[in-house]
Amino acid sequence: MGPPLSRDEGWFTKIYDDHYQQILQYGRRRLADADMPAELAQDVFAVAWRRRQEVPDRCLPWLYGVSRRLLANHWRARRAAGRQVPIVEADVLREPGSTAADATVGVADVWAAMRSLSELDQEILRLIGWEELTVSEAAQVLGCSRTTAAVRLHRARGRLTAAMSAAPTPPMPHRKLARS
Numbered sequence: 001m002g003p004p005l006s007r008d009e010g011w012f013t014k015i016y017d018d019h020y021q022q023i024l025q026y027g028r029r030r031l032a033d034a035d036m037p038a039e040l041a042q043d044v045f046a047v048a049w050r051r052r053q054e055v056p057d058r059c060l061p062w063l064y065g066v067s068r069r070l071l072a073n074h075w076r077a078r079r080a081a082g083r084q085v086p087i088v089e090a091d092v093l094r095e096p097g098s099t100a101a102d103a104t105v106g107v108a109d110v111w112a113a114m115r116s117l118s119e120l121d122q123e124i125l126r127l128i129g130w131e132e133l134t135v136s137e138a139a140q141v142l143g144c145s146r147t148t149a150a151v152r153l154h155r156a157r158g159r160l161t162a163a164m165s166a167a168p169t170p171p172m173p174h175r176k177l178a179r180s
Helices: 009-028 036-050 060-080 100-104 107-115 119-129 135-142 146-166
Strands: none
Touching: 009 036, 009 060, 036 060, 060 135, 107 146, 119 135, 119 146, 135 146
């Protein structure tokens, strides 16, 4: 079933209330500047309002797709101007319900492995892992078929596993054994 012909302020308020925090988190997971995620979320919802007749009923993947394109445009503009865009590298790999101390174990290794991957590999892993999308929803965000997204995910996971395996493991601390 496609979107209804008329989308009013009530419809917009509902999708905003339902999905603002998820879009904000999407930005927080990708941007280091504290103000940029909120700006990104506002821009995403401005696009949703302007293009409300195109927004599907299950709109979260569509909103993530808009977020992804807005970020890509922003990063391209910053690179063209010779400025770097800081990307977040802390606290984003934490499992829901885990503590900050739990998150520190291996995070540096995961980040190093993630950085070794292409942007497309990183994005499919983020969409599935961080945003908890299905493969079909990730495909919608990426603008490809479900099969293509599934193949990309499989390959990205393989490359991440290989990169993690290639990372040097820290030496185990030596313990003095008590003599009996």
